[in-house]
Amino acid sequence: MLKLGIIGAGRIGRVHSESISKYVKGAEIKAISDVRVTDELKEWATGMGIENVYEDYKAILNDPEIDAVLVCSSTNTHAPISIEAAQAGKHVFCEKPVDADPTKIREVLREVEKAGVKFQVGFNRRFDHNFKAIKDRVVAGDIGDVHLIRVTSRDPDAPPIEYVKVSGGMFFDMTIHDFDMIRYLSGSEVTEVYAAGGVLVDPRIGEAGDIDTAVITLKLANGAIGVIDNSRKAVYGYDQRAEVFGSKGAVQTRNDTDSTAVYSCEKGVISEKPKYFFLERYMQSFADEMICFIDSIVNNKPTLVNGNDGLQPVLIALAAKKSLDEGRPVKLSEVS
Amino acid sequence: MLKLGIIGAGRIGRVHSESISKYVKGAEIKAISDVRVTDELKEWATGMGIENVYEDYKAILNDPEIDAVLVCSSTNTHAPISIEAAQAGKHVFCEKPVDADPTKIREVLREVEKAGVKFQVGFNRRFDHNFKAIKDRVVAGDIGDVHLIRVTSRDPDAPPIEYVKVSGGMFFDMTIHDFDMIRYLSGSEVTEVYAAGGVLVDPRIGEAGDIDTAVITLKLANGAIGVIDNSRKAVYGYDQRAEVFGSKGAVQTRNDTDSTAVYSCEKGVISEKPKYFFLERYMQSFADEMICFIDSIVNNKPTLVNGNDGLQPVLIALAAKKSLDEGRPVKLSEVS
């Protein structure tokens, strides 16, 4: 039985706790830490069967029984804590993005390699049943050579302005998943990025220095072209679709819904809206990424989302930001 | 160039005129007759390029230039006019039902055979792209042995009560198409019928001695079971679907719509209602049945909807009516 420590007891830390306790065999959470240990947190931890609740994450790193840690703290601490954890000999699951600075990510990767521990980044959507079904077709050769990859990624509503101000921008907090998806589905590396964007949803987002709507074109090393369209607000729900097109065919996915019911009446033929929230939509993928992480440790296999998978989307996001600012395509080599 | 005469200038007679002039090569309408020749009819005929408009259909039968006639007059005249036409050496396209009395239909078939003319019955839905796609799968062997056939056939609105009183009942004026479809899709003959029905749409239909809602189970000679569900009123439009299920798979069709547009908004994901009216829904099939009829004459091929195809659905309708009245399954041999 593998023993885990979770660093950071916010939303995503608790999501992982719950999916581990429900779905992951062969692992249990021994401790959780958070900079604010409240009574509510203690009670929640008890309910989850977690023995120890610490204020200082170092208590987790110092526990020799703990095999692996999940870094679910605030983004700016991902890199330093990952490094410390690796140095303490813990396997590391790190939430995305690892850091906004490629230099720091590379430092993490060096330390991880030096320590010989497993390192997995939280790009959970790779484990989503729909995106995985696309990937399976690509890998099986059913698409042939990949020519076009399209990702539609639209949130159901804009985040609070306070969050927008500190999030690092839409490309870093939202599109980062889509950048990863383009690489994952294509099996190739992004070499150049062109981003067109605007403030169409809420002017306050623009005042906060960000955009809320974008189309990003990505050139890939294998010649394929990727394109992402983003919006911070799709009034009909969380719109998450993708398509890969190639020499032998195409595969695309629709949104998931709560049921398949279709209602026909005088007004039209009405089916359900997409699942509204990322936790509903992607819950299964959170469990499966954890099962993958545990499996890579127990059976000494490579993780399916490795260090370079943590680095590349950050480089793409940097290039996208630069492209948007300068109104021109930007090569990844310019930001690496 | 084949010359045609149309007997009966009501809705269906005009539908055939228009589809012949637009889509059917190698045939032209030389004359049309109707018991009421109005100025409007004459003007319409001129617009269609039809030379002659007669009050008496015998003028058409007596024209030696006319090769074939379309019997589009009122139902009670279908059989006698078909017989006269055959005796006059004209090929006959007869609207459905040929007659409500099997004895009269058999007489028509004898005369047609004696005269050696072509005889086709107006079961246009056999030529519909959707039902034809099902049939093609069945014939190709993709379904294997047929086990179940389901037909959903619901009108967008109940006919006027005056029509209900003289129509011969729902089984004869509406379900007759579905009875044909069960035979067509299964490639087998109906041997026994059980009908459950009720008056749920409009009590006046019940007062007129008819029903407006039904489920009819049909046993087929090859062991398969067919089931039809009917309603006189589907508020969302004309609902016309079918499914054939067998040892190797199943094939089903959805409704046709005016466009494929899907609108997603806060209320839901809304697509279009089925095409509302039988003329919109089945226009292509009216043209194709006529092309088939002309082809069978010109190339001396059997028609695709022959005399027995005109007889069997009437027998099934009689059995369904008897089943409904007596509350028990009725064998076709009881009504033949």
Added chain:
Amino acid sequence: MLKLGIIGAGRIGRVHSESISKYVKGAEIKAISDVRVTDELKEWATGMGIENVYEDYKAILNDPEIDAVLVCSSTNTHAPISIEAAQAGKHVFCEKPVDADPTKIREVLREVEKAGVKFQVGFNRRFDHNFKAIKDRVVAGDIGDVHLIRVTSRDPDAPPIEYVKVSGGMFFDMTIHDFDMIRYLSGSEVTEVYAAGGVLVDPRIGEAGDIDTAVITLKLANGAIGVIDNSRKAVYGYDQRAEVFGSKGAVQTRNDTDSTAVYSCEKGVISEKPKYFFLERYMQSFADEMICFIDSIVNNKPTLVNGNDGLQPVLIALAAKKSLDEGRPVKLSEVS
């Protein structure tokens, strides 16, 4: 924390154990019994955190700490064990069918009522997201008066012949769920049944005295007509659909699939087959029926699948069998 005992550690007993431990808050399984206690069972129970494993279910009934039992033993023991459990003051969740004999079911219901305990029957499909979405539309009045209910229920493959011989027949082991669904979706009682059936999948099923293909028509007290089509073998997977049609519209459900991926290639546009197995398809409903049961105990609410809901489908199955044998519609009053 409610304490549960599970009687019968076969497939369904273990399904309930797992869904309770994963999804049901406020309840834990204290003991499980089975007529055959193997090492494998003991090990499984340990893994599930179940303290006690008994050979004799009476040990569960005699444990004063246990609040409720799940009767998951063989069908012929459902009724007597349910009676004993009620007399012991335990709340009872009983798998379907309660019994094949209505007299015994009525006896169970009397004892349950006398004891004042909760009683829920395992018609899990009522809790399925798709069927629930239909029910919600009906209850909301979106369908208006219900006119037609269609249930398609086809298994992915025929059960072993040995099972067919003892199952009580297709109507009792498979269609029983569909009989319940007709009542549930319509909100009305079945008054008369007509069953057409045949042996089209496997002649050995016929030799064992059963059928493998059927269409069952059901008349309901409110005038609506229900129709079920069944097959023991749909080569494309587990086909579970339903439709309710009424004066204001219709609602229908499609099958669930593993992903929404659609692959377009030279051969066609290919989407996924229905989920293959009832455990995959209905897992969520097994959890939700258990949550409902626990909730009805803890908050002293009526169960959503009560004693009469256990009785009626058995009466319908008896009528369907009699209809099939005698080739005529059978009123429920004939078998009650």
Added chain:
Amino acid sequence: MLKLGIIGAGRIGRVHSESISKYVKGAEIKAISDVRVTDELKEWATGMGIENVYEDYKAILNDPEIDAVLVCSSTNTHAPISIEAAQAGKHVFCEKPVDADPTKIREVLREVEKAGVKFQVGFNRRFDHNFKAIKDRVVAGDIGDVHLIRVTSRDPDAPPIEYVKVSGGMFFDMTIHDFDMIRYLSGSEVTEVYAAGGVLVDPRIGEAGDIDTAVITLKLANGAIGVIDNSRKAVYGYDQRAEVFGSKGAVQTRNDTDSTAVYSCEKGVISEKPKYFFLERYMQSFADEMICFIDSIVNNKPTLVNGNDGLQPVLIALAAKKSLDEGRPVKLSEVS
């Protein structure tokens, strides 16, 4: 009865002839001209009921009975013939593109205005039922402010290399329709274009100086962003889809198919491929654009695809070509 002359008896000239004779009331074709008058053409014209077949299009322009001409000759003659026709007082329907040189298009527009004749450009897809359904939602305000427009336009197979060499390039012969569609659906003007493209389908296309795969991003005056993805070869058929997304919702269209049949078997759930060829897919739109043209003449209404609608897509194509060549976004003002 309006009298028409058709200049150019190639594929598109004949398509218009057939749709006019079948579907357009109030107009007839009096003459057709082609630089090569063959026996086959004469025979075809006779079959269509066209009285006159000329080698010299001036014979059409000189016929005072002819009210309007359809310019269906080779692209390089569109502008000069349109000018001559306008000067001769004929209303002009001109196939797309009017010319590859904006100066020449502007000259045409000046002459048309001077002559006071109607001028319509052959962007038939505006009249397609699917794209029209999107436009109707936009115009009705159901989408709110438009934020994103996506057009997928993929041909079923690459044209012959000989054609590629003279076509003017993919942007001019294929994407030109999509450029028009972006303007039409958004109701706004394109201000800047970025094109990423490659040769992924057939290296001979690259050798001929063209591309076969592209993603084009378009900035619009109202702030919306458009994106087009193109391929010369989709092995599954002619892929023609669009989506408009905005503040109140989104609307998207799927491909049309020959039937709605869905076949379920062991291999999967298989529906039909998109209609393969543009003539099948867009036949209804060719008829409807002609009805619109005739209507604008007869009732003296503005045409729905006017001179500026002919000019703008050419400017966009020029900008796209320049963007591709120079690897940077290009403003329309740079090529105007």
